[in-house]
Amino acid sequence: MANRTLKDTMKELTPEQVRAANLLFENDILPPKQRRTFEQIADELGIEVRTLYNWRKLDAMLDYKVAMTDTYTKEHRARIMSAVIRESELGNASMTKLYMQNQGMLIDRVEYEDKTEKVDEVALAARLASIKEKL
Template sequence: MANTLSAEQLIAIDWLAQPKKGGKTYEEIAELCGVTARTLENWRKNAMFDAEFRRALRRNNDVRLPELLQSLADIAIRDGNAAMAKLALQVGGVLTESIEVTNKDGEGTDIEALRLRVASLSQRQSETSE
Protein backbone atom coordinates (compact mmCIF):
# COMPACT_ATOMS: atom_id res chain seq x y z
CA MET A 1 0.00 0.00 0.00
CA ALA A 2 1.30 3.49 -0.85
CA ASN A 3 1.93 6.26 1.66
CA THR A 4 -1.51 7.73 1.00
CA LEU A 5 -4.98 6.36 1.35
CA SER A 6 -7.11 5.66 -1.71
CA ALA A 7 -10.38 7.44 -2.43
CA GLU A 8 -12.18 4.21 -1.57
CA GLN A 9 -10.47 4.06 1.82
CA LEU A 10 -11.37 7.68 2.55
CA ILE A 11 -15.01 6.96 1.67
CA ALA A 12 -14.94 3.98 4.03
CA ILE A 13 -13.46 6.12 6.81
CA ASP A 14 -16.14 8.77 6.33
CA TRP A 15 -18.88 6.16 6.78
CA LEU A 16 -17.21 4.20 9.57
CA ALA A 17 -16.54 7.35 11.64
CA GLN A 18 -20.19 8.40 11.65
CA PRO A 19 -22.35 7.50 14.64
CA LYS A 20 -23.80 4.03 14.02
CA LYS A 21 -21.82 3.97 10.75
CA GLY A 22 -24.31 6.37 9.19
CA GLY A 23 -27.00 3.71 9.37
CA LYS A 24 -25.05 1.40 7.07
CA THR A 25 -23.90 -2.15 7.69
CA TYR A 26 -20.27 -3.12 7.26
CA GLU A 27 -21.18 -4.93 4.05
CA GLU A 28 -23.04 -1.88 2.67
CA ILE A 29 -20.05 0.35 3.35
CA ALA A 30 -17.78 -2.12 1.57
CA GLU A 31 -20.17 -2.14 -1.40
CA LEU A 32 -20.20 1.69 -1.51
CA CYS A 33 -16.41 1.57 -1.70
CA GLY A 34 -16.44 -1.11 -4.40
CA VAL A 35 -14.61 -3.67 -2.25
CA THR A 36 -15.47 -6.77 -0.27
CA ALA A 37 -16.17 -6.77 3.45
CA ARG A 38 -12.93 -8.76 3.86
CA THR A 39 -10.96 -5.96 2.17
CA LEU A 40 -12.60 -3.45 4.48
CA GLU A 41 -11.59 -5.59 7.47
CA ASN A 42 -8.01 -5.69 6.19
CA TRP A 43 -8.00 -1.90 5.82
CA ARG A 44 -9.07 -1.59 9.45
CA LYS A 45 -5.86 -3.42 10.43
CA ASN A 46 -3.69 -0.93 8.51
CA ALA A 47 -1.95 1.63 10.76
CA MET A 48 -2.39 4.53 8.32
CA PHE A 49 -6.08 3.73 7.81
CA ASP A 50 -6.58 3.42 11.57
CA ALA A 51 -4.85 6.75 12.25
CA GLU A 52 -7.07 8.56 9.73
CA PHE A 53 -10.14 6.76 11.08
CA ARG A 54 -9.30 8.01 14.60
CA ARG A 55 -8.82 11.58 13.31
CA ALA A 56 -12.22 11.38 11.61
CA LEU A 57 -13.81 10.14 14.84
CA ARG A 58 -12.32 13.10 16.74
CA ARG A 59 -13.52 15.55 14.08
CA ASN A 60 -17.02 14.10 14.18
CA ASN A 61 -17.17 14.17 17.96
CA ASP A 62 -15.58 17.57 18.57
CA VAL A 63 -18.90 19.27 17.89
CA ARG A 64 -20.52 17.25 20.68
CA LEU A 65 -17.77 17.83 23.26
CA PRO A 66 -19.50 20.83 24.92
CA GLU A 67 -22.66 18.74 25.26
CA LEU A 68 -20.67 15.88 26.79
CA LEU A 69 -18.93 18.17 29.27
CA GLN A 70 -22.27 19.66 30.29
CA SER A 71 -23.66 16.16 30.79
CA LEU A 72 -20.68 15.18 32.98
CA ALA A 73 -21.16 18.29 35.10
CA ASP A 74 -24.92 17.71 35.38
CA ILE A 75 -24.42 14.12 36.55
CA ALA A 76 -21.72 15.14 39.01
CA ILE A 77 -23.93 17.83 40.54
CA ARG A 78 -27.23 15.90 40.45
CA ASP A 79 -25.84 12.66 41.86
CA GLY A 80 -22.99 14.08 43.94
CA ASN A 81 -20.75 11.83 41.88
CA ALA A 82 -17.14 12.70 42.75
CA ALA A 83 -15.70 10.45 40.02
CA MET A 84 -17.79 12.21 37.38
CA ALA A 85 -16.77 15.61 38.75
CA LYS A 86 -13.11 14.58 38.59
CA LEU A 87 -13.53 13.39 35.00
CA ALA A 88 -15.29 16.61 33.96
CA LEU A 89 -12.49 18.70 35.50
CA GLN A 90 -9.79 16.56 33.88
CA VAL A 91 -11.39 16.76 30.43
CA GLY A 92 -11.75 20.51 30.87
CA GLY A 93 -8.04 20.75 31.68
CA VAL A 94 -8.71 22.14 35.15
CA LEU A 95 -7.50 19.10 37.08
CA THR A 96 -4.28 17.23 36.42
CA GLU A 97 -3.19 13.87 37.75
CA SER A 98 -0.11 15.15 39.52
CA ILE A 99 2.25 18.05 39.78
CA GLU A 100 5.94 17.48 40.32
CA VAL A 101 7.69 19.90 42.64
CA THR A 102 11.42 19.95 43.22
CA ASN A 103 13.06 21.68 46.16
CA LYS A 104 16.65 22.77 46.01
CA ASP A 105 16.73 24.13 49.56
CA GLY A 106 16.43 27.72 48.37
CA GLU A 107 19.42 27.42 46.07
CA GLY A 108 19.53 30.50 43.86
CA THR A 109 16.52 32.06 45.62
CA ASP A 110 16.80 35.42 47.33
CA ILE A 111 14.77 34.62 50.43
CA GLU A 112 15.08 38.14 51.86
CA ALA A 113 13.75 39.68 48.62
CA LEU A 114 10.79 37.29 48.76
CA ARG A 115 10.06 38.25 52.39
CA LEU A 116 10.11 41.96 51.48
CA ARG A 117 7.79 41.33 48.52
CA VAL A 118 5.32 39.39 50.68
CA ALA A 119 5.37 42.13 53.32
CA SER A 120 4.77 44.76 50.64
CA LEU A 121 1.83 42.84 49.17
CA SER A 122 0.35 42.27 52.63
CA GLN A 123 0.61 45.97 53.43
CA ARG A 124 -0.98 46.93 50.10
CA GLN A 125 -3.85 44.49 50.68
CA SER A 126 -4.56 45.81 54.18
CA GLU A 127 -4.52 49.41 52.85
CA THR A 128 -7.04 48.59 50.09
CA SER A 129 -9.37 46.69 52.42
CA GLU A 130 -9.69 49.62 54.86
Protein backbone atom coordinates (compact mmCIF):
# COMPACT_ATOMS: atom_id res chain seq x y z
CA MET A 1 0.00 0.00 0.00
CA ALA A 2 2.81 2.33 -0.90
CA ASN A 3 1.05 5.62 -1.52
CA ARG A 4 -2.64 4.89 -1.37
CA THR A 5 -5.00 4.76 1.55
CA LEU A 6 -7.29 1.89 2.45
CA LYS A 7 -10.18 4.05 1.25
CA ASP A 8 -8.49 4.47 -2.15
CA THR A 9 -7.77 0.76 -2.31
CA MET A 10 -11.39 -0.11 -1.59
CA LYS A 11 -12.46 2.11 -4.50
CA GLU A 12 -10.48 -0.21 -6.79
CA LEU A 13 -12.31 -3.32 -5.60
CA THR A 14 -15.85 -4.43 -6.21
CA PRO A 15 -18.00 -5.27 -3.19
CA GLU A 16 -17.59 -8.96 -4.12
CA GLN A 17 -13.80 -8.59 -4.14
CA VAL A 18 -13.85 -6.88 -0.73
CA ARG A 19 -15.99 -9.75 0.58
CA ALA A 20 -13.53 -12.23 -0.95
CA ALA A 21 -10.58 -10.43 0.66
CA ASN A 22 -12.33 -10.59 4.03
CA LEU A 23 -13.07 -14.30 3.66
CA LEU A 24 -9.51 -15.04 2.55
CA PHE A 25 -8.09 -13.05 5.45
CA GLU A 26 -10.37 -14.73 7.98
CA ASN A 27 -9.38 -18.09 6.52
CA ASP A 28 -5.67 -17.24 6.79
CA ILE A 29 -5.87 -16.58 10.54
CA LEU A 30 -7.71 -19.80 11.35
CA PRO A 31 -5.78 -22.80 12.66
CA PRO A 32 -4.68 -24.93 9.65
CA LYS A 33 -7.16 -27.76 10.34
CA GLN A 34 -10.08 -25.30 10.35
CA ARG A 35 -9.19 -23.54 7.10
CA ARG A 36 -11.41 -23.88 4.09
CA THR A 37 -10.23 -24.61 0.56
CA PHE A 38 -10.32 -21.97 -2.17
CA GLU A 39 -13.04 -24.05 -3.79
CA GLN A 40 -15.19 -23.75 -0.65
CA ILE A 41 -14.61 -20.00 -0.44
CA ALA A 42 -15.39 -19.56 -4.15
CA ASP A 43 -18.62 -21.55 -3.68
CA GLU A 44 -19.61 -19.31 -0.77
CA LEU A 45 -18.97 -16.24 -2.92
CA GLY A 46 -20.82 -17.76 -5.88
CA ILE A 47 -17.82 -17.42 -8.22
CA GLU A 48 -15.52 -19.73 -10.10
CA VAL A 49 -12.38 -20.80 -8.21
CA ARG A 50 -10.25 -19.47 -11.11
CA THR A 51 -11.82 -16.01 -10.52
CA LEU A 52 -10.83 -16.20 -6.86
CA TYR A 53 -7.26 -17.14 -7.81
CA ASN A 54 -7.11 -14.19 -10.21
CA TRP A 55 -8.55 -11.75 -7.65
CA ARG A 56 -5.97 -12.84 -5.07
CA LYS A 57 -3.22 -11.48 -7.34
CA LEU A 58 -4.70 -7.99 -7.76
CA ASP A 59 -2.55 -5.27 -6.18
CA ALA A 60 -5.61 -3.67 -4.59
CA MET A 61 -6.66 -7.03 -3.11
CA LEU A 62 -3.17 -7.62 -1.69
CA ASP A 63 -3.01 -4.08 -0.29
CA TYR A 64 -6.43 -4.52 1.29
CA LYS A 65 -5.33 -7.75 2.98
CA VAL A 66 -2.14 -6.06 4.23
CA ALA A 67 -4.23 -3.27 5.77
CA MET A 68 -6.50 -5.84 7.41
CA THR A 69 -3.46 -7.69 8.77
CA ASP A 70 -2.06 -4.45 10.19
CA THR A 71 -5.38 -3.70 11.88
CA TYR A 72 -5.63 -7.24 13.27
CA THR A 73 -2.07 -7.11 14.56
CA LYS A 74 -2.63 -3.76 16.28
CA GLU A 75 -5.87 -4.97 17.85
CA HIS A 76 -4.22 -8.14 19.17
CA ARG A 77 -0.73 -6.85 19.93
CA ALA A 78 -0.96 -7.43 23.70
CA ARG A 79 -2.19 -11.01 23.23
CA ILE A 80 0.41 -11.73 20.55
CA MET A 81 3.27 -10.32 22.62
CA SER A 82 2.02 -12.24 25.65
CA ALA A 83 2.24 -15.47 23.62
CA VAL A 84 5.73 -14.53 22.41
CA ILE A 85 6.85 -13.89 25.99
CA ARG A 86 5.27 -17.13 27.23
CA GLU A 87 7.04 -19.15 24.52
CA SER A 88 10.29 -17.34 25.27
CA GLU A 89 10.00 -18.23 28.95
CA LEU A 90 9.52 -21.87 27.94
CA GLY A 91 12.89 -21.76 26.20
CA ASN A 92 11.86 -21.10 22.61
CA ALA A 93 14.95 -19.31 21.29
CA SER A 94 13.14 -18.04 18.19
CA MET A 95 10.52 -16.33 20.34
CA THR A 96 13.24 -14.85 22.55
CA LYS A 97 14.93 -13.43 19.47
CA LEU A 98 11.61 -12.10 18.15
CA TYR A 99 10.82 -10.44 21.48
CA MET A 100 14.26 -8.85 21.70
CA GLN A 101 14.00 -7.56 18.11
CA ASN A 102 10.55 -6.15 18.82
CA GLN A 103 11.91 -4.32 21.86
CA GLY A 104 14.90 -2.94 19.95
CA MET A 105 17.34 -4.96 22.04
CA LEU A 106 18.60 -7.03 19.12
CA ILE A 107 19.41 -5.74 15.68
CA ASP A 108 20.45 -7.90 12.74
CA ARG A 109 23.70 -6.51 11.42
CA VAL A 110 25.86 -7.47 8.49
CA GLU A 111 29.51 -6.52 8.42
CA TYR A 112 31.49 -6.34 5.22
CA GLU A 113 35.25 -6.24 4.94
CA ASP A 114 36.83 -5.37 1.60
CA LYS A 115 39.91 -7.57 1.18
CA THR A 116 40.72 -6.58 -2.37
CA GLU A 117 44.18 -5.20 -3.01
CA LYS A 118 44.27 -1.41 -3.10
CA VAL A 119 45.50 0.10 -6.35
CA ASP A 120 48.22 2.73 -6.33
CA GLU A 121 46.79 5.03 -9.00
CA VAL A 122 50.04 7.02 -9.39
CA ALA A 123 52.09 3.86 -9.95
CA LEU A 124 49.47 2.54 -12.36
CA ALA A 125 49.53 5.78 -14.39
CA ALA A 126 53.34 5.66 -14.54
CA ARG A 127 53.23 2.04 -15.71
CA LEU A 128 50.70 2.90 -18.43
CA ALA A 129 52.84 5.81 -19.57
CA SER A 130 55.87 3.47 -19.73
CA ILE A 131 53.94 0.98 -21.87
CA LYS A 132 52.71 3.72 -24.22
CA GLU A 133 56.29 4.95 -24.71
CA LYS A 134 57.37 1.47 -25.83
CA LEU A 135 54.65 1.30 -28.47
